């Protein structure tokens with residue numbers, strides 16, 4: 001188990017790992033720790049999975065709510081955004 | 085942001101762009117059909133309110149049509165439109181902020197000592213392979229549970245691919261504030277997702 005202070009430090013390091021901001025040495029050191037420490041490894045995995053899901057949010061095109069679509073159509077017409 | 089574009093009557097994006105520049109209404113309809121849903125989703129994530137997001141969407145279309153002559157095609161049309169939408173959303177938030185007292189600075193004044201770090205338990209082998217509608221809604225809802233200061237940084241950095249520097253400039257905050265807020269946002273979202281996955 002890590003102390004609260006250690007967890008904080010590790011959390012910052014894991015973020016830096018995600019953002020590819022670690023020096024090669026620091027990265028290697030952290031990777032060794034991840035191999036050895038089950039709790040950090042599963043935490044890191046959960047963080048990674050969370051972000052991966054968010055990155056996939058825009059994979060499929062969401063539908064525009066019908067009312068919003070109608071009002072936008074009218075708005076474009078009204079403002080004569082398109083000249084013709 | 086990858087987007088499958090079926091430009092139907094326009095052969096490609098270049099043709100659509102030329103149509104827009106000539107002010108063809110088909111081009112406008114085409115742009116509308118293909119990009120409005122994503123622009124709206126993006127605006128909603130940033131401003132967090134459907135009425136405001138709709139206003140952002142409408143203004144973004146005006147801006148896009150005003151500026152289409154200046155668009156040089158260095159990025160894709162989609163990227164360009166999403167940037168316009170983001171700028172419009174941020175402008176609207178700044179205007180709102182000028183009118184209300186902001187608690188934003190609180191997020192940065194919390195030192196590590198008074199921030200509890202007790203990640204929620206993550207379920208074993210959660211089924212995350214399928215990003216179905218329910219999970220999608222959960223992810224969007226979790227975003228809206230973040231304080232604005234964290235949400236904006238997360239959306240720009242993580243979803244819209246802004247760099248730390250671009251995010252800092254867009255929000256008028258420092259680089260370290262961007263990082264602190266991004267890290268907090270990630271943890272909060274992870275915890276919210278953990279709660280959801282454990283069925284709470």
Ligand SMILES: [Zn+2]
Nearest residue numbers: 002037039040
């Ligand atoms: Zn550890």
